[in-house]
Amino acid sequence: MASAPAKPYQALEEDARADVVVIGAGIAGICTAWELARRGRSVILIDAAQIAAGTTGHTTAKLTAQHTLIYDRLRTSLGAETARLYAQAQMEAIEWVVGIAAALGIDCDIERRAAYTYTTELAEVDAIRAEVEAARGAGLPARFVTETGLPFPVSGAVRVEDQVQFHPRRFLLGLAADFVRRGGRIVEQTRIVEVEHKSGRVRTAAGQSVTAPEVVVTTQFPIVDRLKIFTRMTPRREFVVAAPLPLGRDPAGMYITRGSGTRSVRTAPYQDGQRLLIVTGEHMRPGTESAAAHLQRLMDWTRTHFRVDTAAFRWAAQDCDTTDGLPYVGRLDDHLWVATGFGGWGMTNGVAAGQMLSDLIEERRSPQTDIFDPGRLHPRVEALGLAKAGLAVVSHAVTDRLRPSGPVSDIQPGQGAVVRVGGKQCAVFRDEHGAASAVSATCTHLGCVVGFNDVERSWDCPCHGSRFNVDGTILQGPAVTPLAPVPLDEEH
Secondary structure, three states, X not given: OOOOOOOOOOOOOOOEEOOEEEEOOOHHHHHHHHHHHXXXXXXXXXXXXXXXXXXXXXXXXXXXXXXXXXXXXHHHHOOHHHHHHHHHHHHHHHHHHHHHHHHHOOOOOOEEEEEEEEXXXXXXXXXXXXXXXXXHHOOOOEEEEOOOOOOOOOOEEEEEEEEEEOOHHHHHHHHHHHHHHOOOEEEXXXXXXXXEOOOOEEEEOOOOEEEOOEEEEOOOOOOOOOHHHHOOEEEEEEEEEEEEEEHHHOOOOEEXXXXXXXXXXXXXXXXXXXXXXXXXEEEEOOOOOOHHHHHHHHHHHXXXXXXXXXXXXXXXXXXXXXXXXXXXXXXXXXXXXXEEOOOOOHXXXXXXXXXXHHHHHOOOOOOOHHHHOOOOOOHHXXXXXXHHHHHHHHHHHHHHHHOOOOOHHHXXXXXXXXXXXXXXXXXXXXXXXOOEEEEEOEOOOOOOEOEEEOOOOEEEOOOOOOEEEOOOOEEEOOOOOOOOXXXXXXXX
């Protein structure tokens, strides 16, 4: 975001028509809109904020087919052919970006690097070896190694050659400009609050409508409620720190650990003969834990292993995990299409989604259509994930309402908490000057209780990942309605 400023596009001020309306202008939305425009469709691309500025604008930008230990898991749970088709989609996405960037002359820092999934634990080496075998069986140039460019020893790693890291925002801004040249229309600062896909119409918060026979939703967690995917996705917020690193200490690759203690490492071009070290990890369910504690652990790890003093940047991004580990891309209902559930690998999956959705809208089937189909069911594979996801939502929707709370006076400046005011749960924030304000603590999406994010100073919903500013305005869906303000009497 800091290194790729963009001109703003206008908000929608009147009703409009197109062949296709795409809601959500991250990598999946922009790629879908561009591909459809290239094929001669009239397309309107709409975003509630700015294009390429949400999760896509805050990604670590690994354009790789090597997604931790996914191929052994897919081979075991869904079969070798599913693993092969998934790998094929990822590799084709990589080369699509490289080819389009070259064709359009987009300077987006494309660098070829090896990608690694590594472990420092001897007990996990067998899992790494199994992943190498599965990845090779799926068609990837994978091999087992014990030497990497990391500044600490590893017990073993999957190495996949010839992957890519890039600047996705620069790439997508260039793609968006070409989309407009092809007759496409981009609308920013326009929130869609209602989707009437059967009548081919979507409505904005300001009351305008867009009429289009086909509606594509790429808003991460879809803003349309469909139980067949809502109950099968879990939101995950993950933290990132970035710091300048001398060229001589560049690990020269893309690295990620497996499991709950995830650490993802890469570098990017920076300034003054340095690289920018980017370290990701410490994920959590939104609104459930101290974000500050997670961020501190990530920074401590980075200092210890890479000898950096302070972070030049720190941020967080959000994605959704599905119960079978594959994205949902395809038809959600008649004339309603969706791309979501990328599980932290939205760069390749977002590009692949653009190709698949464009094919499907034109009534063509790609080889990956069935494995990404939002209507697919794998009861045996998904049973545990469905149970965990369901229990978590029930817990936050029901038991969070019963949790005890202290008085408003206990809330310190710069902090927030959910407290009872007049018998109702309210989300109360106290600013740096000591003034407290309150909004409803009930998420306007499906009624869960929000929690306070003590780093980003937001109210985050643990059920489906909606996020709100401290004044209740929406930062991120699927909620389409702000949290209502509540009069506050601090004596309570």
